[in-house]
Every structure is written in structure tokens, then in C-alpha cells.
Amino acid sequence: MANIHDVARVAGVSISTVSYALSGKRSIAASTKQRIDDAVLELDYRANAGARMLKGARTQILALSAPLHAGTHAPAHMTFVLSVVTAARKYDYDVLLLTQDEATSGLRRVVRSSLVDGIVLLDVSTSDPRTDLVRELGLPATVIGIPDDTDGLTCVDLDFERAAELAVRRLVDLGHREIGLIGQAPLVYERGSNFPPRFRDAFLAEATRLGATVGFTPAPEESAGVRAALDGLSATLPGMTGLVLHCNEPVQSMVLDLLSQRGVSVPNDLSVISACSSFSTDHLNPPLDVIPLPADLSCTRAIELTMAQFAGDVEPHVEYIDPTYVELGSTAPLTSRP
């Protein structure tokens, strides 16, 4: 494989000139630069990663800790992983993927061996051993999600509280006063994921503040459970005219199926909102008003924050991404009906 000496020889200059020409850190005569570029192209030269790491102190690699917990919706998870990779590439960074069983030991290993310049943590729980480790390692790091103790951490996440408020307000503005919420799977609450309770609590609080009655049920595991969950909500709220789904896609479509089977028309009989969905609701029937969980935004911002930490121009802090409301026709004003 061609190295910098080969390029220097072909271009008829010294290796330091080549290095400066490629990095742009010193001015180089246009004609010289041209010859070097030609040589690079001809030899298909790319700087040896090991040598660059060794000397340059920059590895151009980020560690991505992406454990796949039971109960986490895999497609959503995958979307985050891919978004991180894509965002990192914009800054010429590659991504090393670390998993579950290596959660802390793997992070420690790659950091101690100077294999990575920074860390991105995915799917953190309220109290996550990885956050302590990140503090200890002292490497630039960004957490996607908000753990309980954010001290010394740079975190970014959708503002789930405001998303919940947005959903409630929308329904209340339309006149609805009895509103149901189908949440995540029970497992997810138990495991200590941070966002489901954040959403739920803000939802209940805002509803109470606005004088609406609410019912909550976690997401069922299978279709039989969907029936039970809906029945449960109806029992609590006989006059329920609004429903918010903070659950994964399969559950959403099962709920819609069941409603249509029962002759409940959306939005005429029931206004439904999909909250914090990683996926578009276009293909659902009907398409649901949605407050998207924008994986690409979170991840792009996370990478930006990590890069800013390299530059040293950012202090540890928590950053919330503003939720938006997308109207697709699954909500309607409350009308009194026979």
C-alpha cells in the first residue's frame, strides 16, 4: 500500500511537504500542491490510520455504546445507531460499535488504548453505570437520553415533558376532556429507561392542570393485551374521546386495528395522537397526528456536541430538543353526539 514516501517521491518533494499540502496547515505553492494531488490520486494514497493515531493524538473514531435492552424497540434503536454513524461521518469520524455485554469494560478498553477520541452513549437508564465510567474516563462524551444524575455530563434528548404537554394541549384545545394514554411496555418502566416516566408524568401533570381526566395503561405485549388495555381505559374513562399513544409501532397498529374492528372511527369518535414515534405514521390507517422522535436530530446534535468538546468550547450541560406537532388528520374537535 502506498505511503507518504511514495507520494513524496512521485511528486518530487519531501514528505513533510506532502503532509502540509494534505493537511493545509502551511501554505504550499499551487504548482506543488497540484503535483502532490496528482500523485495521491495516482497511487490511491490514504494516510495510514495507525500512524496518524500514533502521532496525531486524534484517532478519528468514536465509540458508540448501544446496548439493546429487552423491551427497547429494535427498529428505533437501529435508527439511532445508523443516525449516529451518519452524523459522525460528516465530521470524518468513524464509529466503533460496543454492545451490551461489554458495556463498561469495552468502553474502558477502547479508551485506555487510545482507540477512540470520544464516546456516545445510547439508551441510558435513570441510573446507568456507563455514566460514572464516562465521568471517570474524562473523554469527550455525549449521552443521548437524560440520566438522573447529569452532573458533569453532556446530554441531549427530545424534550419529552414538552412533547407530553403538546399532546395534551392539542386534545384539550379541541375540547376533549377524557384522555387516555397507552405507554411503553411495563418492562421499559421497570428497567429504568428515563423517558417513559418523564413523558407519562408530564402528561398526567399537564392534563390535571388543564382540567382533563386521564387514564394510563402501559403497552401490552401482544394483541390479546391490546384488547384488555383498551377495555381498561374505557372502564376508567367511559367518555374517552382522546387517546395518546406513547408506544412502539406494532402496538400502534394493533390499537388502530382493534378500533376499526369495533367500529370506532378516528377521528370522528376518537382523536388519536402518536407521541414520540421514531417512524412516520403515513402508512397507518388513518395516518396519525404525530410528535416525532427525531433520531437524526438528536444524533446529529450529539455528534456536534462531541465535536465541540474536542474544540473545548462547550461545558457539560443538558440540551433538550423541541418537539413539533405534525397534523395528519387523526384529531378533530369534540362534537356532541347522540
Next chain:
Amino acid sequence: MANIHDVARVAGVSISTVSYALSGKRSIAASTKQRIDDAVLELDYRANAGARMLKGARTQILALSAPLHAGTHAPAHMTFVLSVVTAARKYDYDVLLLTQDEATSGLRRVVRSSLVDGIVLLDVSTSDPRTDLVRELGLPATVIGIPDDTDGLTCVDLDFERAAELAVRRLVDLGHREIGLIGQAPLVYERGSNFPPRFRDAFLAEATRLGATVGFTPAPEESAGVRAALDGLSATLPGMTGLVLHCNEPVQSMVLDLLSQRGVSVPNDLSVISACSSFSTDHLNPPLDVIPLPADLSCTRAIELTMAQFAGDVEPHVEYIDPTYVELGSTAPLTSRP
């Protein structure tokens, strides 16, 4: 961060002694080895990855090209990705994740810069530009999936043909003669994924050979389509008593839901088999007999094969993983009924 000089100093030996003690490539006195190990522990020393790469010619990193195509079932995909990482770690390899938009350019980049020792390709289509690139780059590589042209490639995959035969034979052995097959989404066939047609064609061939009548329909996109698909099959095969699902999990559960709604009992009225599912069918109702698509086996084997290529003791070849049949009670002998 501590380096090998620090360890040598603390242990009171030269750096080459440290290196040999740690690599085990030359014999070291037990007492010396002990002092070195102590020093390593005390300093939390780990060899600098860049230096190791530069000198050692081994980077201990694999590139994983994992594009997420539309129509690919994300959870299954995620399972493969994580399985590759887990398997690679067993050999002390880390995994660099490459995506979609960098499919070929990214591979070329990491290889040309000697950042990775080998390549694993996921989700290859019948004619995939990445396979040509792999041939060109000449680095150890393993393909999970079977492209049309396997020349010079090391490939591993479930033996979909035998899996299809297994499914057919099971049903025919039980006396069923009219058998339906619900396949993957149309998109998946169009895009040129290799395994869906492999399964379908072998399925049809084996059924024909055994004298069974078959009907085939691709997987629908949503629940409305499931109805249509089932109705279509019933129209083709009015006496259908066996059904094979070669489709993703959501479709499987939608099919079961619909069957139960229609009062079709599994397995009394209809014997159902889940073919090549990446996930357990335990939670389905009823749990389905399954021919698992063992992501961990494929990925473990892929990593083994890549390691064998490093050692130079394996020639390019295609390797099939034997399917197994897991009985969970969703098939029953055909009984004549009123």
C-alpha cells in the same frame, strides 16, 4: 496515559521484555512476568492502539458493512449487527460500523488506510457492488448471504433451500396437501435480496415434487393487506390446511390475529409454521413451530471464517448452515372433518 516505558520502569526491565511478557512470544522468567503483570495492573496499562496497528500490521478491527434497506426487518438486522460484534469480541476484535450511504466508499476508505484487518458484509443482494469491491480490495472478508456470483468470495448463510424443504416435508408428512406460503414484502423481492426467492423457489419445487398444491403471496404492508393476502390464498387453495410464514414478525402476529378472529383454530383447522424467523415464536398465540434463522450461528461462523482467512488456512467457498425444526405445537396431522 501509561505507556510501555512506564511499565518497564516500574517493573525494572526493558520495554522489549515487557512486550514479550505480554505477548508471550518469548519465554520470560516467572518472577519477571509477575512484576510486569503487577506494573500493568497498577498503571492500568493498555497498549496504544495506534502504535500497535502501525508496527504490528494487525489493527484488531473489522469493518461491518450493514446497510439498512427499506423492507428489511430492522430488529432482525439489529440482531445480526450485534451478533457480529459479539462474535468478533471473542477474538479480541472490535467492529467499525459502516452504513448505507458509505457502502463502497467507506469500505474503500477504511481498507486503504489500513484501519481494518477484515470485512464482514451483511444483507447482500443478488448483485451487490460491495462484492466486487471486496474482490478488488483483496482483504479477508466474509459475506453473510449468498450473492449470485460467489466467485472468490467466502459466504455463509442459512440453507434456505433445505429450510423450505423441511417446512414442506413436515406438512406433507402430516398429510397436508394444500399448502400456502406467505413470503416477504414485494419490495424485498424487487430489491434483489437473495434469500426470499431462494426460499420461495425451493418451497414450490419441493411441494411439487411431493405432490402438494401450493399457493404463494408476498407479505402485505399492513393489516388490511393481511386480510387480502389470506383471502387470496383461500381462493387459490380452498382446501388449504397448511400455511408457512416466511415473513417478518409483525406480519406473523397479524396473520394469527386474523385467523383467530375468523375462528380458524391452529393447529386443528390449520397447521402453521414460521420459517426462518430471527425471533422466538414463544410469545405468539399459539407459539408457532419454527425453523429459526440463527443470527448468532451465521455471525459466529462468519467471524470464524474471517479469522481463518487471517491464518491463511481457508479458501474462498460457500458454506450453508443446516436448518433445524423446532416443534411448538402449531402443526397437527390432517384429520378429515365434517
Next chain:
DNA sequence: GGATGCTGTCGAAACGTTTCGATAGTGCCG
């Protein structure tokens, strides 16, 4: 016309490791 500054280029050191070849010490054999 000598001092000053700027531009473009070069040589050499340094990064941390692995590994080759050398060597000192020890035990054994003839």
C-alpha cells in the same frame, strides 16, 4: 545595502509498539 519579514520547502525528531539479533548467564556433555 544591511536588516526584516514572508513564502515555500526540507530535515529530523517524536509518537509507542513489535521484533530481530545480540549477549550474558547457566547447566550439561564429552
Next chain:
DNA sequence: CGGCACTATCGAAACGTTTCGACAGCATCC
């Protein structure tokens, strides 16, 4: 006891890059 084999250790070269300091050439300025 000289020679040999073997063990344990060391010194130094090499991997390919980045970057510091040097310097030649040239223009500019009092």
C-alpha cells in the same frame, strides 16, 4: 574445562505520520 544449547533479557531498528525549527530565496523598508 572448552564447547554447546538453552533461557532470560536487552538494545535498536522499523512502522508512517505530524510537526517543530531551520533556511533559502525574494521582496520590502529605512
